[in-house]
Amino acid sequence: MEKQKNFDVIVIGGGPAGMMAAIRAAELGLDVAILEKNSILGKKLLLTGDGRCNLSHIGLTNKELASMYGREGDFLLSPLSNFGVKETMNFFNDLGVELKSEKDGRVFPKSDKSQDILQALIKKIKNSNKIKILTNAEVIKIEKPQQIIRSVTLSNGEKLTADKYIITTGGKAYPITGSTGDGFVWSEKMGHAIIKPRATLVPIQVKESWVKKLPGLSFENVRASLMSNGKLIKKQIGGILFAHFGLTGPLILDLSKEIGLAIGSGKPKLLIDLFPQKTQEQLEKDFQKIVEKNPNMKLKNVLAKIIPEKIVQYLVYFAGLKEDIKGYEVTKEMRGRLIKLLKKIEFNVVSLVGFDRAMATTGGVSLKEIDSKTMKSKLVDNLYFAGEVINLDGPCGGYNLQMCWTTGYAAGSQN
Numbered sequence: 001m002e003k004q005k006n007f008d009v010i011v012i013g014g015g016p017a018g019m020m021a022a023i024r025a026a027e028l029g030l031d032v033a034i035l036e037k038n039s040i041l042g043k044k045l046l047l048t049g050d051g052r053c054n055l056s057h058i059g060l061t062n063k064e065l066a067s068m069y070g071r072e073g074d075f076l077l078s079p080l081s082n083f084g085v086k087e088t089m090n091f092f093n094d095l096g097v098e099l100k101s102e103k104d105g106r107v108f109p110k111s112d113k114s115q116d117i118l119q120a121l122i123k124k125i126k127n128s129n130k131i132k133i134l135t136n137a138e139v140i141k142i143e144k145p146q147q148i149i150r151s152v153t154l155s156n157g158e159k160l161t162a163d164k165y166i167i168t169t170g171g172k173a174y175p176i177t178g179s180t181g182d183g184f185v186w187s188e189k190m191g192h193a194i195i196k197p198r199a200t201l202v203p204i205q206v207k208e209s210w211v212k213k214l215p216g217l218s219f220e221n222v223r224a225s226l227m228s229n230g231k232l233i234k235k236q237i238g239g240i241l242f243a244h245f246g247l248t249g250p251l252i253l254d255l256s257k258e259i260g261l262a263i264g265s266g267k268p269k270l271l272i273d274l275f276p277q278k279t280q281e282q283l284e285k286d287f288q289k290i291v292e293k294n295p296n297m298k299l300k301n302v303l304a305k306i307i308p309e310k311i312v313q314y315l316v317y318f319a320g321l322k323e324d325i326k327g328y329e330v331t332k333e334m335r336g337r338l339i340k341l342l343k344k345i346e347f348n349v350v351s352l353v354g355f356d357r358a359m360a361t362t363g364g365v366s367l368k369e370i371d372s373k374t375m376k377s378k379l380v381d382n383l384y385f386a387g388e389v390i391n392l393d394g395p396c397g398g399y400n401l402q403m404c405w406t407t408g409y410a411a412g413s414q415n
C-alpha cells in the first residue's frame, strides 16, 4: 500500500531559521525533513560576522529589541516571549558552545568561529533520530490544489509529502549562498502578498569616483547625514570604509535601508563629518597649533597630522589649494575652506550595490498574513514561515540571526 505521507514536517531551506525550526519540531516528537538545495546546511551562516557569527544581541528588553526591526518590529514580541535572547544563548550553551558578548551588546561564540555554531546545530540535528537532512534537494514546486499544500517536488522529480510545511528559504541577499528568493515566488502563487524585496545592509555606489582610488581607507566614528531633496532623512555616527566599488562599513550598511528608499524618491546625498566631536573652530585651532610649531611645513604634511595621508591630496584639491604651499602661507580664509571640508564631505549616492553584496533583504512575505504566535499562514492551512523570507529585517548587530532563531523556534513549535 502507498505510504500516506513521507514526513510530519517538511522544512524547505537549511539556514539558521530552517535548522532551528527542524530541531524544535523534532523535540516535539515529529518526523522532520530538511530540504536544502546546497550540498551543505548553513552556507550563509558560515559567512556571518566576518566568519565570527554575531548570533544575537544582549542588553535590551524585548520591546527595545523589537523596535530595532522598525515599524514591523512588534510582530516579534509574541515569539520573543517564548524564545528570546536568553533562550537562544541557553540553547547554544546547552549544545556546548561557549558564548561571549562585546561591549556594544553583540553576542559571538567565544571561539570567534561561525563554524562552531554551524557544527553544533548539525550535531544536534544528526543526534536526533527524528530529522532527515536531504542536501542537493532543490524544491522547484509546491502543490497546493486548495487551501492546503499536498506535496513538494524536487528538481530530480521526486515528490515529498508532509502534514506541515515550513518555508525558510531566506531572502535574495548574497544569492551565491543559495537564497535566490524562491520562497517569495511560491508564497505569492499561494496568495500571499509580498512586500517588494530590496537589498539592505548593503554598500553604496557614489558619483565621486575618487573614492575608488582609496580602497581600504577607513574612518571610525564619523557622522553621516542622509539628505534627500534638500531634507535631512537621518543622522548617524559610525565607521565607513572606502572600497573599489564605492562606500561601505557599518555606518553605510545600517543607513542603506533608508538610502534605498531615498533613491526611489530623489537623488540622495551623504554629508560626512569626519570630526563630529569637534567644532570647526576647534579644528582650525588644532591646524593653527601645528602650523605655529612648524611654519615651514608643507600643507600636505600639516594635514597628514590630522587626517589619513591618503586622502590629503583630494581634500587639498577640493579646497582649490596646492599641497606644497607652506603652513605659514595658508591664510585664514584658506584654512576655513579646508576645515569646512573635514566637517562636510559630500557624496552623491548613485545606487545600492545590489543583492550580490547585501547582507539582508528588506521586504518579503507580508506579516499581515502570518500569525505571529505560531508563524502559521493565515491563508494556507498547513503552511508556516520563518527567517528572512518574512518582511522583517534589522540593522547590523546580531538582530537578523536572532529573528531567525526566534521565528524558527515558533514555526517548529506547532504540532
Ligand SMILES: Cc1cc2nc3c(=O)[nH]c(=O)nc-3n(C[C@H](O)[C@H](O)[C@H](O)COP(=O)(O)OP(=O)(O)OC[C@H]3O[C@@H](n4cnc5c(N)ncnc54)[C@H](O)[C@@H]3O)c2cc1C
Residues within 6 Å of the ligand: 012, 013, 014, 015, 016, 017, 018, 035, 036, 037, 038, 041, 042, 043, 044, 045, 047, 048, 049, 050, 053, 054, 055, 056, 137, 138, 139, 140, 168, 169, 170, 171, 173, 174, 177, 178, 179, 180, 181, 182, 183, 358, 359, 360, 386, 387, 388, 389, 397, 398, 399, 400, 401, 402, 404
Ligand atoms: C556576509 C553576511 C554576513 C552576515 N552577518 C550577520 C551577522 O553577523 N549577524 C546577523 O544577525 N546576521 C548576519 N547576516 C544575515 C543573516 O546571515 C541572515 O539574515 C540569515 O542567514 C537568514 O537566515 P534564513 O535561515 O532565513 O535564510 P538563509 O540563511 O539564507 O538560508 C536559506 C536556505 O534555503 C536554501 N534554499 C533556498 N531556496 C531553496 C530551494 N528552492 N530548495 C531548497 N533549499 C532552498 C538556501 O540554499 C539556504 O541554505 C549576514 C549575512 C551575510 C550575507
